[in-house]
Amino acid sequence: VRHARRTLTSYAAFLFDVDGTLVYPERAIPGAAHALATLKARGKCVVAVTNNSSLSRHDLGERFRSFGLPLEDHEVFSALAASAQYIAHESPHARVHVFGNPGLRTEIERVGLVATDDPEADYVIVGAHRGINYDGLTQAMRALLQGARFIAVNSDRMYVGPDGGMIPGAGVFVAALERAVGRPADVVIGKPSVRLLHEAAASVNIDPADCLYIGDNPEADIAGAHAAGMDALLVLTGVASAAEECTDPPEHVLPSVAELAQMFDAS
Numbered sequence: 001v002r003h004a005r006r007t008l009t010s011y012a013a014f015l016f017d018v019d020g021t022l023v024y025p026e027r028a029i030p031g032a033a034h035a036l037a038t039l040k041a042r043g044k045c046v047v048a049v050t051n052n053s054s055l056s057r058h059d060l061g062e063r064f065r066s067f068g069l070p071l072e073d074h075e076v077f078s079a080l081a082a083s084a085q086y087i088a089h090e091s092p093h094a095r096v097h098v099f100g101n102p103g104l105r106t107e108i109e110r111v112g113l114v115a116t117d118d119p120e121a122d123y124v125i126v127g128a129h130r131g132i133n134y135d136g137l138t139q140a141m142r143a144l145l146q147g148a149r150f151i152a153v154n155s156d157r158m159y160v161g162p163d164g165g166m167i168p169g170a171g172v173f174v175a176a177l178e179r180a181v182g183r184p185a186d187v188v189i190g191k192p193s194v195r196l197l198h199e200a201a202a203s204v205n206i207d208p209a210d211c212l213y214i215g216d217n218p219e220a221d222i223a224g225a226h227a228a229g230m231d232a233l234l235v236l237t238g239v240a241s242a243a244e245e246c247t248d249p250p251e252h253v254l255p256s257v258a259e260l261a262q263m264f265d266a267s
């Protein structure tokens with residue numbers, strides 16, 4: 001049984017989906033910058049949470065700041081950062097074979113893990129990999145055959161690329177290695193797994209029950225937040241245009257994140 005609805009201003013941490021919630025493809029959602037600044041001025045934790053499996057937290061932060069959003073590097077959390085943090089919790093200082101873009105290596109090393117390209121590894125971590133080649137695939141496959149734990153950053157099939165056409169997602173690279181070694185990944189970190197939101201809450205040391213997750217997608221965001229033990233706020237700037245589209249109703253609905261600032265100004 002869900003508890004009676006809490007006031008929007010009562011949560012300790014506000015975790016934001018990115019696309020359709022904080023940003024359109026190449027610019028911020030109007031009012032998003034002011035909303036983030038207002039929350040931070042009230043002492044709230046804010047975190048932008050993305051399934052991105054290519055860019056380091058700093059590179060993501062730079063992208064958000066270029067859109068005018070007041071987000072520091074530590075207020076950006078991705079499936080890459082979550083994967084690194086997840087492995088570090090399981091096995092600090094583990095040797096991790098990195099199969100992915102340069103941002104993946106950055107995040108692995110940032111949490112004190114040892115990144116390696118050779119098959120002598122405790123883990124193989126797989127994200128989107130623009131530099132994929134036959135030798136790299138062979139080394140990753142051998143590491144898995146030797147018993148390394150298989151971590152998938154996410155299982156996304158494809159994304160819209162910079163030219164507007166579709167590009168392969170991290171799940172494509174995961175599937176190649178799953179096929180090669182004849183077993184599924186041991187762990188998938190990114191959405192729709194609850195691990196991304198759990199690691200995001202852990203990154204700010206706040207219990208999931210005291211986090212509000214804000215997103216535009218009824219299935220991925222609202223149901224995902226509830227599965228992770230968080231209340232949810234639906235905004236209507238992306239996938240959903242009405243709250244009725246949610247089979248799992250959110251605790252809160254607003255036209256956009258801009259109205260979050262007004263809720264605080266009125267309180």
Ligand SMILES: [Mg+2]
Pocket residue numbers: 017018019020021215216217238
């Ligand atoms: Mg979204």
